[in-house]
Amino acid sequence: xxxxxxxxxxxxxxxxxxxxxxxxxxxxxxxxxxxxxxxxxxxxxxxxxxxxxxxxxxxxxxxxxxxxxxxxxxxxxxxxxxxxxxxxxxxxxxxxxxxxxxxxxxxxxxxxxxxxxxxxxxxxxxxxxxxxxxxxxxxxxxxxxxxxxxxxxxxxxxxxxxxxxxxxxxxxxxxxxxxxxxxxxxxxxxxxxxxxxxxxxxxxxxxxxxxxxxxxxxxxxxxxxxxxxxxxxxxxxxxxxxxxxxxxxxxxxxxxxxxxxxxxxxxxxxxxxxxxxxxxxxxxxxxxxxxxxxxxxxxxxxxxxxxxxxxxxxxxxxxxxxxxxxxxxxxxxxxxxxxxxxxxxxxxxxxxxxxxxxxxxxxxxxxxxxxxxxxxxxxxxxxxxxxxxxxxxxxxxxxxxxxxxxxxxxxxxxxxxxxxxxxxxxxxxxxxxxxxxxxxxxxxxxxxxxxxxxxxxxxxxxxxxxxxxxxxxxxxxxxxxxxxxxxxxxxxxxxxxxxxxxxxxxxxxxxxxxxxxxxxxxxxxxxxxxxxxxxxxxxxxxxxxxxxxxxxxxxxxxxxxxxxxxxxxxxxxxxxxxxxxx
Amino acid sequence: xxxxxxxxxxxxxxxxxxxxxxxxxxxxxxxxxxxxxxxxxxxxxxxxxxxxxxxxxxxxxxxxxxxxxxxxxxxxxxxxxxxxxxxxxxxxxxxxx
Numbered sequence: 117x118x119x120x121x122x123x124x125x126x127x128x129x130x131x132x133x134x135x136x137x138x139x140x141x142x143x144x145x146x147x148x149x150x151x152x153x154x155x156x157x158x159x160x161x162x163x164x165x166x167x168x169x170x171x172x173x174x175x176x177x178x179x180x181x182x183x184x185x186x187x188x189x190x191x192x193x194x195x196x197x198x199x200x201x202x203x204x205x206x207x208x209x210x211x212x213x214x215x216x217x218x219x220x221x222x223x224x225x226x227x228x229x230x231x232x233x234x235x236x237x238x239x240x241x242x243x244x245x246x247x248x249x250x251x252x253x254x255x256x257x258x259x260x261x262x263x264x265x266x267x268x269x270x271x272x273x274x275x276x277x278x279x280x281x282x283x284x285x286x287x288x289x290x291x292x293x294x295x296x297x298x299x300x301x302x303x304x305x306x307x308x309x310x311x312x313x314x315x316x317x318x319x320x321x322x323x324x325x326x327x328x329x330x331x332x333x334x335x336x337x338x339x340x341x342x343x344x345x346x347x348x349x350x351x352x353x354x355x356x357x358x359x360x361x362x363x364x365x366x367x368x369x370x371x372x373x374x375x376x377x378x379x380x381x382x383x384x385x386x387x388x389x390x391x392x393x394x395x396x397x398x399x400x401x402x403x404x405x406x407x408x409x410x411x412x413x414x415x416x417x418x419x420x421x422x423x424x425x426x427x428x429x430x431x432x433x434x435x436x437x438x439x440x441x442x443x444x445x446x447x448x449x450x451x452x453x454x455x456x457x458x459x460x461x462x463x464x465x466x467x468x469x470x471x472x473x474x475x476x477x478x479x480x481x482x483x484x485x486x487x488x489x490x491x492x493x494x495x496x497x498x499x500x501x502x503x504x505x506x507x508x509x510x511x512x513x514x515x516x517x518x519x520x521x522x523x524x525x526x527x528x529x530x531x532x533x534x535x536x537x538x539x540x541x542x543x544x545x546x547x548x549x550x551x552x553x554x555x556x557x558x559x560x561x562x563x564x565x566x567x568x569x570x571x572x573x574x575x576x577x578x579x580x581x582x583x584x585x586x587x588x589x590x591x592x593x594x595x596x597x598x599x600x601x602x603x604x605x606x607x608x609x610x611x612x613x614x615x616x617x618x619x620x621x622x623x624x625x626x627x628x629x630x631x632x633x634x635x636x637x638x639x640x641x642x643x644x645x646x647x648x649x650x651x652x653x654x655x656x657x658x659x660x661x662x663x664x665x666x667x668x669x670x671x672x673x674x675x676x677x678x679x680x681x682x683x684x685x686x687x688x689x690x691x692x693x694x695x696x697x698x
Numbered sequence: 699x700x701x702x703x704x705x706x707x708x709x710x711x712x713x714x715x716x717x718x719x720x721x722x723x724x725x726x727x728x729x730x731x732x733x734x735x736x737x738x739x740x741x742x743x744x745x746x747x748x749x750x751x752x753x754x755x756x757x758x759x760x761x762x763x764x765x766x767x768x769x770x771x772x773x774x775x776x777x778x779x780x781x782x783x784x785x786x787x788x789x790x791x792x793x794x795x
Contacts, residue, residue, distance in 0.1 A: 187746070195753055198746050277753040324732045325725035350758040599777070671773075676781040 176328060177318050183309025184272055185293050186337030188286060188300075190346040191379075191559045197286050197300070199272040199293060199337075203255035204248040209239050212265030222246075222266075225258055248291060249273050274300075278346060280388035281353040284405040285344065285557075287505075288391050297403050299342065299557065302505045309337035341559045343379035348372055351668040353384040356642070359661045360386045363625075363647035369407035370643075370661065371540040372669060375636040377563040378544055378553030380502065381669070383407055383537075409506045411533040412624045412643065415609030416470045416591075416654070418529030420578055421542065423467055425490050426478040427574050434464045434577045440473040447521045452476050468584040470591050470606065472528045479527030480520060487523065488515035493569045494542045494552060496534060502555040510534040529609060536626075540641035543628050546582065546603075547636035550575040579603055583633050586659075595629055595659035597667045599677035603636075604629020604662065606654030611646065622646050627658035631666050632678040640666055 159167060188197040205226065214222070214237060223230035226247045236244050248271065250258075255268050274289045276282060287298020295304035312334030317326040352370040360368050365386075372382035389402040404410065426432040440461050443454030454471050466474030479487060492498065497512030511533040513522075525531045534542075537555060544553040544566070551566030570578075582603035586595045591606045607626040610618035626643045630636040642658040642665075651657050765771040 184743075184746075195746075195749050198750050200747055200750065201743055275750050277750055277757070319725070319729075323729040325729055327728070347758055354759070598775075599779075671779070674781065677779075 175317050175319075176315055178313055178315050178331065179324075181312040181314060181334040182270065182272075183311055183334045183336045185274070185289070185309060186307040186339045188307070188340045188342060190342055190344045190349070191381075192345065193341065194346050196278055196282055196342065196344070196346065197274055197276050199274050201252075201270050202249045202273045203252060203268045204271050205246040205250060205255065205258055205266065206269050207237060207244050207246055207266045208242050209237050209244060209265070210242060212237050212263070214263050214265070218261055218263050221261055222258065222263065225254055225261075226250075274391075276391045278349070279390045279392055281349055281384065282344070282346075283388050283391045284385040284403060285342075285383045286391070288403065298405060298505065299340065302503055302557075303340050306338045307340060310335040343374070343381060343556055343559045344383070345381045345672075347672050348665075348669045349382040349384060351672070352382040352640075352665050353386075353388075355661050355664045355668075356384055356386050359642075359644060359657065362649065363644060363651060363657050364649040365644040365647045365657075367406055367645040368643060369410075369536050370665060371407050371536050371639075371641045372665065373540050373544065373555065373639040373641075375544060375547035375630055375639045376553070377560055378541065378555045378566075379560055380537075380555060380557050381638070382665075405504065405506070406645075407536040407641075407643070408500075408502070408504050409508055409535070411508055411510050411535050412626075412645070413532065413609045413612065414529040414534050414539055414626065415607035415624070416472075416475075416528055417539060417605050417607035417626050417628045418532065419467055419470065419475045419527070420546065420582060420605050421491065421494060422475050422478050422527040423463055423581065424545070424570055424574050424578050425482060425487060426463065427577055428490070428570050429482055429486065431481055432463050432478060434581060435462045437462055438466060438474045438477050440466070440471050440477075443471070443473060445473045445476060447476075447480075447524055448519075450521045452524060464581045464584060467578075467581045467605070468587075468590045470528075470585075475527040476524035479523050484515035484518045484523055487526075488512070488518075490569065491526075491532075493567070494545060495538055496532065496542065500535070500538050500541055500555050502537065503557050504537075507537075508535050510538055529607060536641050536643045539626075539628055540639050543630060543639050543641070545569050546575050546578050547630050547639060548575075579633055579636070582629070586629070591653070592627060592629075592655040592659040594655060595627060595663050595666075597631060597663055597670065599679055600631045600666075600670060600675075601633035601679050602629055602631040602663075602666060603633040604659075606659060608652060608654045623652040625652055625654040625657040627654050627662045629659075629662055629666070631670060632675065634678040637673070637675050638666065638669055640669075 184201075185199040187195050187199075189195050219230050219233060219237075223233045226233070228247070233246070236246060246266070258266070259268060271291075272293045274293060276286060285298055287300040287302075288296050289300050290296050293308075295301040295307065300307065310332070312330070312332040314330045314332075315328040316324045317328060319325050352372055356368050356370050359365070368386045370382065370384050371380065373379065374381055383405070385404075385406050387402060423432075427434065437460050440454060440458055442459065443457035445452045452472050454469075454473050456469070458465075458469060458471065461469065461471055461474050463474075463478070465471075466478070491512055497510055499507050499509045501507070513531075518526075522531050541553070541555045545551065548566055549572040550570035551568050553566045554564045556564070582605055583601060584590055585605055586592050586602055592604060595602055595604050595606075604627055607624070607628070609624050609626075610620070611622040611624055613619050624643060624645055625647050626641070628639070628641040630639045640662050642661045644657050644661075647657045
């Protein structure tokens with residue numbers, strides 16, 4: 117239009133261009149603009165998201181933030197279970213390109229047959245694991261083969277430095293580092309980390325230059341501090357293994373509790389397995405924590421509770437005389453026997469000599485309701501709530517169905533079933549002046565409050581009685597510890613047959629005791645299942661284990677002796693063994 | 699007027715360059731931070747591995763074996779152990795905290 121004006125001003129060109137030509141150009145230009153606007157609208161509006169995505173894909177990346185599983189440590193923060201990174205080799209068969217020679221090298225490094233490997237490379241998938249959890253060295257060698265399509269993936273593997281000593285307590289994790297058993301399962305929520313992811317900008321060299329947004333914040337797994345003491349755990353395991361071997365027992369367990377707080381200082385089982393190479397020789401049952409998940413009839417280790425109940429009821433004193441009728445008593449059609457006949461015994465002697473008749477008589481002097489109520493208070497028939505998975509409640513039948521004979525046998529631990537942990541826990545009433553403590557797998561910052569079951573006087577009386585058990589004349593002189601006053605009770609119970617009734621020749625030998633008796637610090641419960649090397653009494657099979665573990669543990673914890681060291685009063689070698697049955 | 703415009707343009711250019719350098723600087727620092735964090739994580743992993751190694755070396759069973767077999771040591775008899783109880787002062791401190 118400017119041109120138009122200029123031309124007409126000068127008047128040189130009189131011929132006017134036809135109007136349609138200017139219009140035409142105008143229209144063409146307008147159409148061109150419209151097309152551009154349309155395209156712009158299309159790109160900016162309709163196709164915006166797709167284009168933005170494509171653009172971002174050039175520089176923005178979502179990266180995964182791995183989190184590792186928390187450690188499990190003992191009470192002194194010594195690691196018992198640690199996750200360590202390992203590499204897994206995987207392949208994308210669609211992209212894989214491998215020469216026969218490489219195939220052979222790879223098979224050799226992985227330790228598999230090359231036929232198997234070929235099959236994996238032929239699969240119609242995007243992702244196939246070749247082998248999981250390799251050592252970093254092997255992984256690096258594989259990477260150096262430089263086979264396209266083969267890549268490494270970082271994973272975590274759990275290591276247990278104490279192997280079989282802690283196997284059943286800690287449990288195991290699966291290949292994906294998730295808890296399967298034991299503490300690993302019970303505290304999986306706290307141990308497991310949460311993987312996160314984050315959107316970032318990356319430059320040409322792959323460096324992260326800007327964090328855009330956090331999609332999911334990763335959470336590192338928390339560490340768990342157990343109440344266990346690894347030194348006592350080791351000691352208990354060593355002594356139990358030895359005793360197992362010596363007595364050719366089928367299984368065994370030891371529980372060590374802190375007598376004041378109920379913390380579990382050691383918990384060992386036999387037979388055991390090495391959780392670090394789990395795929396070999398894994399028989400079922402090895403992972404079971406017998407001390408917590410298996411019940412047995414405790415036998416005479418129940419008698420102290422019967423005596424305590426009897427004293428608490430006011431009808432008996434430690435020196436009350438009980439006629440044990442020569443070690444035989446009939447109730448209905450059944451007869452209760454003592455392993456050794458005696459005449460009249462005091463309550464204290466009933467415990468020392470482990471007289472079934474004496475215990476039965478005490479039980480029959482109490483009402484079933486009173487007895488049941490207090491046994492339940494002691495935690496029998498209830499899950500101990502230590503936080504361990506698969507805990508059992510044991511068996512304590514309601515008193516309404518009790519027959520007199522059942523009440524009598526329960527007094528010496530038959531017709532009632534407990535787990536070793538339950539039994540050990542019940543003994544805290546004697547060590548903390550009548551209060552039942554909670555058991556705790558975790559280290560406690562502050563001791564939990566106990567529940568009062570007996571009066572302090574009763575607990576003290578029982579402590580004195582239980583001390584006589586390990587003296588000459590008692591059933592367990594072998595439980596003595598040099599330099600310390602110890603107290604405890606033996607148990608030897610016939611095992612139940614699968615079809616009911618008792619097996620005549622299969623026993624469970626047990627010993628539960630504590631030391632130093634003047635101010636108890638540790639409770640140790642030992643159980644051996646089917647000792648079959650000739651000896652099967654709790655006093656000869658289980659008590660020595662107790663003695664050795666106790667002696668070592670007291671020394672490790674630096675607990676002062678409460679006796680001169682010449683206190684060992686073992687009976688003469690030719691003196692008859694004071695045996696007890698049940 | 700033109701002068702002012704030129705001046706403003708000069709300032710604008712300087713500012714723009716400033717933004718570019720600071721952005722570049724920020725990115726460099728961020729990359730450094732990333733590397734440092736990666737390194738920290740690596741160290742953490744290594745720490746775990748070292749702990750594992752340490753506890754393997756310090757296994758009670760191993761120490762006991764070496765002490766008995768190589769160094770001919772033994773556990774003293776209880777009669778020869780003198781316990782030195784921690785003085786009660788330590789307890790008072792513990793209670794205060």
